[in-house]
Amino acid sequence: MEKRRNARNAVHTRARRCDVDNESERFASMPFALFPFRVGGEAMSHDDPWNLLTAPLIRIHTDTGMTRASLPQVLAGLGEDRIEDFPGLQRHQRDPWHLFLTQLATMALDRQGLRDPCQNEAFWRRALLELSHGEASAWRLVERNLESPAFLQTPWPKSRGAPSAQLFSSDALDALQTAKNHELKSARNDGMEVDLWLYALMSLQTTSGYSGPGNHGIARMNSGFGSRIILELVRNERWSIRFCDAVRRLFDHRQVILQGPNRWGYQRGGKALLWLDPWDGTNSRPLAGLDPSFIEICRIVRLFHGENGRLVAAKAPTKRPLLDAKAMGGVVGDPWTPVRIDQAPPKALTLNENGFTAEWQRRLLFADGVELSPLQSPIPDWSESCLLTASVIVRGQGRTDGLHFLRIPIPAKARSWIFGNKRASLNDRTKAAIQAAGEVERSALKPAVLAWLQGAPEQLSFDGPTVHWWKKVQGGYTRAWHVRLFPWLWKTAERSEQEAIHLWQGMIAEDARRSFRIGIETLPSPSAQRWKAYVTAECILEGAMRNRMRLIHKSESREGTHG
Known part of the structure; x- marks a missing residue:
C-alpha cells in the first residue's frame, strides 16, 4: 500500500506542476465555453451524443465510484491519476486499450510541441480534433454521413452499396475468435452499453490477424496467422502510472526511429489516424509518410442503429490489407512488439499455443536473441520494483489458440542487475x-x-x-x-x-x-x-x-x- 501511495503521489505532484506550466495554460485559456463551434464546415456541440470528444460514453471507475467520461476526460483523468479502471473492458482488450490511448496521446502532444501527458480536458479536446484535421465525424461512433469517417471506421465505399446489419453484438465484432470461449461467450453482449462497442471496434481494428478471405490483418504482426504481442516493463499496472510512463518512453522511441535509418519512411507529423481517408479494400498503402505511432485499421466496418434502435455493425470484405507491409514480417517499428534477431531476416515474434513458456520468458527478460525497445526498459529515475508484462492472442489457421499473459515481478535490486552488468x-x-x-x-x-x-x-x-x-x-x-x-x-x-x-x-x-x-x-x-x-x-x-x-x-x- 505504501508503494502505491508513493506512486500515486508522484503522479499527483506532476499533475499540480502541469497546472502552472505556461504551455498548458495556453490551452487552458481557450474559450471552450463557445461550444457549439464549427470545424471543417460542420458543427460539433455538447449535444452530439455519439462524439467521443464531447459525449460521456466511456464508463470509468474513480475513487468515488463509477461515472462516465468523454475521451478527453479519460486522457485528463489518466494524467491526474483519477481513473481506477474501465469496467467495460474485457481481459484481452486491456493492453490494446492502453496502447491506443498511449499512441493517441503521444501524437497529439507531439503536434503541440509538448511531451507531458498531464494536460486538462480542454487541451485534449482541442489537440485530438487537430489530430483529425478538424474532422469531427472521425470521433463519432455513429456517423450518418457514410462519405465521412467515423471513429475507427473508414468512409463506407460507394461501390458496396448501403450497409446492412450483419453483427448484432459487440462480441461478434471483436478480434477474439471465441470458438474455445477463453472465458468469453461469443455474442453475449446485447449492445446496451456503448463502450462495449468502442472496445470491440478498437480490438478488431488494432489487433486482428488474417481470418479468411476478405478479412486481412494488421501490419504490426508477422503474417496473417501471427499474433500481436504486447510487451512492456511497468512500475505497476495502475492505469495512470503505466500511461504516463509509456508516453514518456514512447517519445524516446520515436526519436530513435526518426533519427535512425528509418527504413519505413515515417515522418514526424505524418498520417496518424488511418481511418480518415477513404479505402475500398482493393489497394494497399505504403508505410512511408505515416507517423511512427500511427493508429491503423484493418477492416471496413460501420456502426449504425438497427430497427430496434440498438447498435449494429455492417462489414465489407477487403481484397488487400490496408498497409503494404507483408515483406516487413511485422518489423514496423512498433515499440511493444519484440523482434526476433536470431534469424534472418528479423521478424516480429510469434508464439505458438504454448504461449509464454519459461524459455520465452527468459529470452524476453534478458533480450536473448530478441530486440527490445525503450518500452521494455526502465526510466533512469525509477527506484522501485517493476513488472515485465505481456499479453497475446495466439492465432492458428481459422482459429484462436489461446489468450496468454506474462507477469514477471522484478524487485528493485534485481532491476539494477538485469539492466546492468549482471x-x-x-x-x-x-x-x-x-x-x-x-x-x-x-x-x-x-x-x-x-x-x-x-x-x-x-x-x-x-x-x-x-x-x-x-x-x-x-x-x-x-x-x-x-x-x-x-x-x-x-x-x-x-x-x-x-x-x-x-x-x-x-x-x-x-x-x-x-x-x-x-x-x-x-x-x-x-x-x-x-x-x-x-x-x-x-x-x-x-x-x-x-x-x-x-x-x-x-x-x-x-x-x-x-x-
Whole structure:
C-alpha cells in the first residue's frame, strides 16, 4: 500500500506542476465555453451524443465510484491519476486499450510541441480534433454521413452499396475468435452499453490477424496467422502510472526511429489516424509518410442503429490489407512488439499455443536473441520494483489458440542487475535452471508416471494412449516450477553458481515428487499390477533424480579443479 501511495503521489505532484506550466495554460485559456463551434464546415456541440470528444460514453471507475467520461476526460483523468479502471473492458482488450490511448496521446502532444501527458480536458479536446484535421465525424461512433469517417471506421465505399446489419453484438465484432470461449461467450453482449462497442471496434481494428478471405490483418504482426504481442516493463499496472510512463518512453522511441535509418519512411507529423481517408479494400498503402505511432485499421466496418434502435455493425470484405507491409514480417517499428534477431531476416515474434513458456520468458527478460525497445526498459529515475508484462492472442489457421499473459515481478535490486552488468550471468543461470527442470521431467518424472500408468512393463511405451494421461501431470509440474523460477533467481543472484543450482535442484525435486504423488492418486493403473507399478515408478523417479544431481555435482567438481 505504501508503494502505491508513493506512486500515486508522484503522479499527483506532476499533475499540480502541469497546472502552472505556461504551455498548458495556453490551452487552458481557450474559450471552450463557445461550444457549439464549427470545424471543417460542420458543427460539433455538447449535444452530439455519439462524439467521443464531447459525449460521456466511456464508463470509468474513480475513487468515488463509477461515472462516465468523454475521451478527453479519460486522457485528463489518466494524467491526474483519477481513473481506477474501465469496467467495460474485457481481459484481452486491456493492453490494446492502453496502447491506443498511449499512441493517441503521444501524437497529439507531439503536434503541440509538448511531451507531458498531464494536460486538462480542454487541451485534449482541442489537440485530438487537430489530430483529425478538424474532422469531427472521425470521433463519432455513429456517423450518418457514410462519405465521412467515423471513429475507427473508414468512409463506407460507394461501390458496396448501403450497409446492412450483419453483427448484432459487440462480441461478434471483436478480434477474439471465441470458438474455445477463453472465458468469453461469443455474442453475449446485447449492445446496451456503448463502450462495449468502442472496445470491440478498437480490438478488431488494432489487433486482428488474417481470418479468411476478405478479412486481412494488421501490419504490426508477422503474417496473417501471427499474433500481436504486447510487451512492456511497468512500475505497476495502475492505469495512470503505466500511461504516463509509456508516453514518456514512447517519445524516446520515436526519436530513435526518426533519427535512425528509418527504413519505413515515417515522418514526424505524418498520417496518424488511418481511418480518415477513404479505402475500398482493393489497394494497399505504403508505410512511408505515416507517423511512427500511427493508429491503423484493418477492416471496413460501420456502426449504425438497427430497427430496434440498438447498435449494429455492417462489414465489407477487403481484397488487400490496408498497409503494404507483408515483406516487413511485422518489423514496423512498433515499440511493444519484440523482434526476433536470431534469424534472418528479423521478424516480429510469434508464439505458438504454448504461449509464454519459461524459455520465452527468459529470452524476453534478458533480450536473448530478441530486440527490445525503450518500452521494455526502465526510466533512469525509477527506484522501485517493476513488472515485465505481456499479453497475446495466439492465432492458428481459422482459429484462436489461446489468450496468454506474462507477469514477471522484478524487485528493485534485481532491476539494477538485469539492466546492468549482471544481465549475462543471470541469463546463463536461468538457462541452466530451465534445462535442469526439463531434464528432471524427461529422465525422471515422465518415465515414472508412465510406469504407473502402464503397470510397470519391462519396456515403457512413450507414444501409446497413456501419454494423454501423462500430460496432466506434466502440466502441473511445469506450472509449479514456472512459479518458482524467478523468485529463486532473485534470491540466489548474489550467491555462488554452485549454491544456487543446488537450491534449485532441491526445489524441482520437490515439485517432481508432488506431481508424482498427485498422478498416483488421480491416474489409473492396471489393478493387478498396482503395487508393483507404484514401487517401480517410485524407484525410477528417485533413482533418476539422484543420478541427475550426482552428475551435476561431479561436473561442478571437475570445473572447480580445472579452474
